[in-house]
Amino acid sequence: MGEGVEWALHTCLNLTWVEDGAPVPAAALADYFKLPPAYLNKQLQALARSGIVSSTSGPRGGFQLARKPQDITVLDVVVAIEGSEEAFRCTEILRDAPDGEMGIDYRNTCVISQVMRKAELAWRKELAGRTLADVKATVESRFPAVPGQARHGLQNRRT
Secondary structure, eight states, X not given: OOHHHHHHHHHHHHHHTOTTOOOBOHHHHHHHTTOOHHHHHHHHHHHHHTTSEEEEOSTXXXXXXXXXXXXXXXXXXXXXXXXXXXXXXXXXXXGGSTTOOTTOOHHHHXXXXXXXXXXXXXXXXXXXXXXXXXXXXXXXXXXXXXXXXXXXXXXXXXX
């Protein structure tokens, strides 16, 4: 998984703490974590295409969450950034092994393929079961100063 997923998740989390819900410029979001603005903007555009954030143009423009945090899963963000392709793709190399057979679908019979598919399903199920609201609540519980720091830091970068 690319670093864009981490950046997108943290950015979405920070947007949950923008009290007025006003758009935050991509440059301000990037500056908060000292990220390359052009690259974060690509992540934000992917989030916008997926309906996770919306963008507003103009001098007071920027990005804001397009849905409530409880309606955005961690998997939604991962898929927006990485795509929906499976992480493991069986290429059926067993077919070319000394005892391989052309008529067998090794994606379904290969034990390695089965193990990897089962692990991916568990991983996706876990991420689909966690919302941005869940992450927000955990951060607020463990690190109560973070929401205020994020609000203050983003507000200073917006002006």
